[in-house]
Amino acid sequence: MAAANEDEILEGFLCPICKADLKSASQLTSHFESLHQEEQDVLKSLKDIFGKAKKIILNNDENDLKETFDRALKFNYQEQAYYSQEQVIGVSRSSTDYFKAVRSARLERYATETNKLLIRLDKLVCNMPSEPNLRKQYEQEVVPWLDGSSVKLCPNCAKTFNITRRKHHCRLCGSILCHDCSLFLDLNIARAIVDPSAAISAEVQDQESLEKNGLRLCEHCYNLVELRKQIQDSRNAKTVVMTAYEQMRSLMEQAKPAVAMYEKMCQSLFDGETTYNLSDVNAMRGRIGKLAEGIDLLSKQIAAHPSTPGTREARLHAAIRQAAAHYIKEDLLSLRKLPTEAQIEEVRRQRYERAEKQIQMERQRMEAEEISNETAGASSAAMVDHDDDDPLLEQMNIIRGYIKEARRELRFEEVSGFFFNYNIHCNSLCF
Known part of the structure; x- marks a missing residue:
């Protein structure tokens, strides 16, 4: 940090001679060594800058900032050491550790910032009033808005605020922006982001309705929330294997009652009943055969899905195929053999004869109970007429x-x- 004058304070890794901002400690040191070699005393003092700054910061908040400062300092030293190594021709070196350190620091920063936004988003969408004035007050209570009295230009597009271009605030970070730079998040999507179990409404809102009912966000906050939504969608998306397996299970569930119905129809034929005929049972058998073909095809697709041999994924695919083949063989293809037409006719003839005997015996009993033969004859004639x-x-x-x-x-x-x-x-x- 260096003071340009009494009214202005400059921040950053500034050169004490030319006031250039070098962005990092290693670049500041290299810049000073190459352009200001005559100022060796100042160069030596640069090495003590981080130590002094560390003491000042730790005195203010030792518990919270010590770990962060040490990590940043270590990263700067790694960066300086990496670029200062002399590259030998014909010799390769691994940069994995360095790149992992860079990536971890960046991912940690984005993850922390995204989590903070999600916490604010959860507070915003929970118990949000429907009345516009109450809603505006509620949004300001959850996320304080920045004071824009001294802001003359939009920080994003640098256009001047005036009567036609009003100042607006991002509902997640409270920053100031104009309407043209605002992005709007659908409340249904916002609720689904903070609560993945919530159902998203299929109704598509037009731009005017979205601007009226949605959350106004800046581009930075909107991109972070959208990235989180994409990650959720990718995690919830079903793979090809999962989709095929669910379809196969659905066919199996349809086959169970079909097999039970087939057994019932077969038994009816063997008992000589006329409820079903042979064509009915053959139609049901054909339906079961189509279900077996579908199960077999889907299980083959799962087994043929690309996977590394010997891995857990490959063993799982093979186990699914084996279980499906066993189910088809034991439950769908081992159905009871149908009787022939001659067998069905013989059983029905015998059943008919037994029924005729029972009917004849019942009629004789009823005739014996008739009061007179004349009354019985008159009743019979009336029935025939x-x-x-x-x-x-x-x-x-x-x-x-x-x-x-x-x-x-x-x-x-x-x-x-x-x-x-x-x-x-x-x-x-x-x-």
């Missing part, structure tokens, strides 16, 4: 139409329910 108008027959015809439609759509659970009602009507008609 009104067969065409019987509501039971009409209901049975409607149910047949429902059964055909459900079969076309492969909704076999509905077919089973319709057949149950149909059999009830049949029994009612017979008795």
Whole structure:
């Protein structure tokens, strides 16, 4: 730090002779050695500048600034030593440690600054009033605004503030800027940044609505927040393997009820029931076959995804493929064999004969209980005369139409329910 006059104070790594700002200690030393060699006494005193400054700073706040100052001083020494080494022709040297030190210092600075902005952003979006005046007061309470009474130019574009170009403040750092240099952050996106579990509204706001309801930010704060959002999106983005695996699991979940339905339909055929026919069961088997093909294809894609042999990723891909192949073989391809048409007809014939015997026995029992043969004969004649108008027959015809439609759509659970009602009507008609 050097004083140019009584009214102005200059800060930086300034040359005590020409007042040039050299940006770093190593550049200041090199500049002085090359251009001001005659001032050797001043050159020696430059080496004590950092030590004296360190003592002053540590006396003010020893606990907070000691670590920061030591790290900065060490970095400057490393930088000076790196550039002062003589490069030998034909000999290579590693710069990894130096570059890591430069990168770590920069990343630490950006990470600290970004975290501070996120804390302020969280406070801003939580409990923000909807009324404009109350909202403005709330924003000033969370982030104090800089006093712009002495600011005549926009710090970003250097244009003069006037009646048409008003002063505005960044809601995250409180700095002053004009409207043209302002960027606006959607409140829904802001809430999603501070709370990744929050759902983002799909509604796209126009520029006028965004300027009215969004957060006004300077370019620097907006870029830091946008970078944080990009990092969140990249972490939450699904990889190709994850997407394929989720699709494969979805097909497996669809296959489970399909296999259970197939077993139920097969058992119905073996029992001689007329709820399902052979074409229905073959259609269900074909559906299961398509699901098996999809699972097999997706598992092959996962296994073929590029990965280093022997790594955990490669073993995981192979395990997924092996598990899918085992599932297809054991659960989807080992389905019960369907009966032939002849077997189905034989079982149904036997079932029909048993049903006929039961109906005949029931009719004989009912006839024995009739009061007289004449009453029984009159009732029978009335039933024959009104067969065409019987509501039971009409209901049975409607149910047949429902059964055909459900079969076309492969909704076999509905077919089973319709057949149950149909059999009830049949029994009612017979008795």
